[in-house]
Amino acid sequence: MGKTMKALMYDKPGRENSSIRQIPYPECGDDEVIIKVMSASICKGVEHDHDNGTGTDLAKYPVVPGHEFAGYVYEVGKNVTEFQPGDRVTADNTEYCGDCYYCRREESNYCPTFGSLGHNINGGFAEFVRLKKEKVFHIPDSLSFNAAALSEPVACCLHAVDRSNLKYGDTVVVFGAGSMGLILAQLYKASNASKVYMIAGASSKLELAEKMGIETIAMDRNDYSAHEKALLEKEPLGVNLIVDATGSPKVCEHSMKLLKKGGMLLQYAVVHSKEKMTLDPNLMFNNELTFSTSFCQSHNFGRAVDVLASKVVDGDALVTGEFPLDNFYDGLDENVKDRSSIKVIIHPNKEE
The missing domain is CATH 3.40.50.720 (NAD(P)-binding Rossmann-like Domain)
Structure with missing residues (x-):
């Protein structure tokens, strides 16, 4: 058996069809980056839809949820020059075909094969997650991983x-x-x-x-x-x-x-x-x-990181709960049921 990692996996919608388990570690392609996830934020509506049996409109199962995350670069492909292991980063969860009518008009939001980590591609509620190199963004040391994980909703x-x-x-x-x-x-x-x-x-x-x-x-x-x-x-x-x-x-x-x-x-x-x-x-x-x-976003991640780093949006102030990956369901229940809960952060890895 090859290298594995801990992850939350939904085989199909519904908590009874999910578990935190060992799954294969992602293979890093030549133009890809593996991120060691330190903070992954719960998107209450999306995660609740995975969990309550509804499923999300974009979802394809089985899938590892989680489309808001930040962490350290862990591994890079041979063609990656902008990043190296240890860099602090966040990542854009979207993937587009790049060649359809909308993508050619720089309207990638409308791409008919719109891909999204955490929906139809394995996402960030895992110890490691794989991204295309162009989807990874440096974050300053002054920006916490918790706040950086909110780059997607800010975008x-x-x-x-x-x-x-x-x-x-x-x-x-x-x-x-x-x-x-x-x-x-x-x-x-x-x-x-x-x-x-x-x-x-x-x-x-x-x-x-x-x-x-x-x-x-x-x-x-x-x-x-x-x-x-x-x-x-x-x-x-x-x-x-x-x-x-x-x-x-x-x-x-x-x-x-x-x-x-x-x-x-x-x-x-x-x-x-x-x-x-x-x-x-x-x-x-x-x-x-x-x-x-307003649906989602495309190509707004650079601005989102700037907004968070400059404190125009105070990401840390929005975090009301933190849980290890093993306690994901507790974190989700708190986020859904507690009206004072705002953003709940899951930590797949501990700081060493």
């Missing part, structure tokens, strides 16, 4: 900011105070927006947002008129941009009337419930409103 949020078409002085509302909402709010605060509000129900997360300099409004899930009134008292004409980081069709439906004329509602969060939403076409037409979406 996705940067794509959302790009799609927002913000003008100088615009006002922004972020609905939701989970990890994505908190990242988005920090990015918009550092943008050319004049004001950024966060509306959410979790008090501990709103307190964190306040510490980050974000003005907050508490949401009453049973009476939306309360937070709507509070926002319109501050912004009588409404706001230019609303970003949904809740995945709630009801939030999207109700929030359209909080937009200024010419405003945009950007749906960032996935609607995991598969519910449908209804938007008022007359309101949208009369006020020239835009409904847009």
